[in-house]
Amino acid sequence: MTQHINTHTPTEKTLLKQLYWRSFTLYAAVTPSKQGASGFSYAMQPFLDVFYKGDEKKRKDAMVRQMSYFNTNIAMYPFILGVVASMEKENSEKDDFNSESINGIKTSLMGPLAGIGDSVFWGVLRTLSAGIAVSLAQAGNVFAPIVFLALFNLPVQWLRFKGGELGYTLGSNYISNLYENGLINILTKAASIVGLAMVGAMTSQMVVLDIKWNMVMDGEVVMNIQEMLDQIFVGLIPLSITLFSFYLLKKKQISINYLIVGIIILGIMLSVLGIA
Secondary structure, three states, rough: OOOOOOOOOHHEEEEEEEEHHHHHHHOOEEEEEOEOOHHHHHHHHHHHHHHHOOHHHHHHHHHHOOOOEEEEOOOOHHHHHHHHHHHHHHHOOOOOOOEEEEEEHHHHEEEEEEEHHHHHHHHHHHHHHHHHHHHHHHHHHOOOHHHHHHHHHHHHHHHHHHHHHHHHHHHHHHHHHHHHOOOOOHHHHHHHHHOOOOOOOHHHOOOOOOOOOOOOEEEEEEEEEEHHHHHHHHOOHHHHHHHHHHHHHHHOOHHHHHHHHHHHHHHHHHHHOOOO
8 A cells, every 4th residue: 555645535634633632632631640641642542533433342452552642842732643653554454564653653753843843943943933923013013922832833833734744645655665675663662662762761861869968977978878879870770669669550550640659758758767
């Protein structure tokens, strides 16, 4: 199956329009464990209803698949939606399609595209738009706020609308070709490696626990516990907490809500006792 840009069926064009409008709900309901997963699932639902019509089991599996963790830049988000939608279409048409590759590709794209989007739109475009609007405001121009909103939002919305279409088209073409050439498993493995690297980077940046308790003799610190741990392995305790939480979540089926409450209580206790 090969598609070309601007040759989508009427149904696909309707679905792509729905993708654009539904993409605004990405962070409408955010949870610590899933971030924007519910918004992603909501945007994908029309595609799943069409692609898996008549196959309730595959449709349910796809719905569960779309509820995996997702977090990226809102301007780049529709492109990922388009790619995932095209892969779901391939999965609905091929019985031997590797459905695990869908989440692998999604995970590998959201990190790099978030970096690009944040740098270009939040770092550059927003600053330029604000600079122009501020100059107009200082000159007494009442349209300064409108100019800022237009300069910032028009490029973003154009990219959001075209990005979904581009992702859907490129996804269908290249994923299909990769599958026919037997390279889809290699791509899935590479995507998993990128995803794990991203999770590792997030863990090192977001999970912080410094030991304040030290060994003291005669009023002098004879051993700084945190420095000693850093000499063994930088970030040893945060990594241990992350791995233990994953073990409880995956192997013991402990609810994520219980884990969050438990970590909050642990943090408060360690702080009150002066340990961390």
